[in-house]
Amino acid sequence: VQLQASGGGLVQAGGSLRLACAASGLTINRCNMGWFRQSPGNEREFVAAIKWDGSRYLADSVKGRFTISRDNAKNTVYLQMNGLKPEDTAVYYCAADRPPVGIYSALPNRDLYDVWGQGTQVTVSS
Numbered sequence: 001v002q003l004q005a006s007g008g009g010l011v012q013a014g015g016s017l018r019l020a021c022a023a024s025g026l027t028i029n030r031c032n033m034g035w036f037r038q039s040p041g042n043e044r045e046f047v048a049a050i051k052w053d054g055s056r057y058l059a060d061s062v063k064g065r066f067t068i069s070r071d072n073a074k075n076t077v078y079l080q081m082n083g084l085k086p087e088d089t090a091v092y093y094c095a096a097d098r099p100p101v102g103i104y105s106a107l108p109n110r111d112l113y114d115v116w117g118q119g120t121q122v123t124v125s126s
């Protein structure tokens with residue numbers, strides 16, 4: 001079982017990036033899939049999740065700027081990030097919750113997720 005995150009990089013404030021999380025050994029539409037981020041000195045924080053049924057949940061800090069989606073045929077989850085800010089700078093991780101819990105409010109809890117990718121660095125310059 002593996003999650004491979006990619007798509008990070010250096011971008012100017014206001015720019016966009018699309019992160020991808022390619023899954024192997026699990027089926028993303030049978031899991032809840034999440035994106036988290038961690039910057040130096042801070043705890044890993046929730047960014048977005050897409051439930052097994054396709055419903056989405058975004059952190060307040062990224063609503064209106066970020067979108068989470070998935071391609072079941074490619075078994076890949078995406079995080080489209082627009083209007084990036086310097087405070088979005090972090091290592092971004094994707095994660096899978098198996099079997100998926102049904103409680104929507106539990107999705108931001110990182111302890112829910114049992115599989116984690118290696119992370120991809122996003123740096124936003126001012």
